[in-house]
Amino acid sequence: MTPWQLLDRALVPGYGELTLHQRGAYFVIRHDGAELMGSHDHGSEDLLASLACEGLATKPDARVLIGGLGLGYTLRATLDALGPTATVEVSELVAATVKWNRGPLAHLAGHPLDDVRAHVIERDVVEVIRAARGHYDAIMLDVDNGPDTTAGWGNPGLYSEAGLKRIIRALRPGGTIAIWAASETPAFIDAMRAVGLRAECVRARQRGTSNRHVLWMGRVR
Numbered sequence: 662m663t664p665w666q667l668l669d670r671a672l673v674p675g676y677g678e679l680t681l682h683q684r685g686a687y688f689v690i691r692h693d694g695a696e697l698m699g700s701h702d703h704g705s706e707d708l709l710a711s712l713a714c715e716g717l718a719t720k721p722d723a724r725v726l727i728g729g730l731g732l733g734y735t736l737r738a739t740l741d742a743l744g745p746t747a748t749v750e751v752s753e754l755v756a757a758t759v760k761w762n763r764g765p766l767a768h769l770a771g772h773p774l775d776d777v778r779a780h781v782i783e784r785d786v787v788e789v790i791r792a793a794r795g796h797y798d799a800i801m802l803d804v805d806n807g808p809d810t811t812a813g814w815g816n817p818g819l820y821s822e823a824g825l826k827r828i829i830r831a832l833r834p835g836g837t838i839a840i841w842a843a844s845e846t847p848a849f850i851d852a853m854r855a856v857g858l859r860a861e862c863v864r865a866r867q868r869g870t871s872n873r874h875v876l877w878m879g880r881v882r
């Protein structure tokens with residue numbers, strides 16, 4: 662079998678290291694050796710976008726935020742779901758990930774960063790959300806394992822009561838929160854409802870395996 666080849670590495674200040682690997686047509690980004698995102702399956706990352714963007718295709722000047730660029734699949738699915746006047750902001754913590762998406766990874770999701778509607782913000786999504794007021798129709802988060810995070814990033818504050826309230830403040834009336842998670846954390850739906858969201862848990866099967874990812878969907882009333 663063809664061995665994995667290490668293409669590049671980048672430090673995440675305070676949170677270890679990202680590495681980019683290739684084996685034939687497949688690419689993987691690892692965080693301290695554990696797979697963060699691979700090109701072999703992106704069904705749940707695509708579904709995150711299509712659910713979050715429901716009803717926005719014909720909305721003039723729709724504006725959405727994606728937390729975490731990864732391999733660009735959620736960005737691609739978002740661009741495909743929205744109309745020509747939309748703005749898609751992608752917040753990415755690790756500058757090297759953006760460089761990889763402009764280089765060896767660009768073809769995977771059909772060069773989404775070349776779309777004029779896509780705007781990369783090389784900044785922590787926590788800060789981007791904190792600074793926004795009534796700004797987005799949807800906010801999608803796929804930055805780690807989700808509310809049950811073990812990936813070692815500084816993101817758990819996103820999923821706390823204060824974090825959810827900050828996301829709601831950043832949304833336009835009727836806006837949508839969509840959060841990717843590796844596993845189901847039953848208490849999280851109660852946390853979403855406690856801050857006033859209409860909340861739903863959608864299970865997305867990972868192709869070719871019995872694994873299920875979870876999408877936490879919340880709508881501002």
Ligand SMILES: C[S@@+](CC[C@H](N)C(=O)[O-])C[C@H]1O[C@@H](n2cnc3c(N)ncnc32)[C@H](O)[C@@H]1O
Pocket residue numbers: 697698703706707728729730731732733734735736752753754755758784785786787803804805814816
């Ligand atoms: C699992 S990947 C995202 C996969 C992506 N949905 C896709 O379709 O390829 C997670 C990404 O989030 C980024 N990330 C992690 N924490 C972040 C934060 N606080 N703000 C912005 N980006 C972050 C990582 O560097 C990585 O690029």
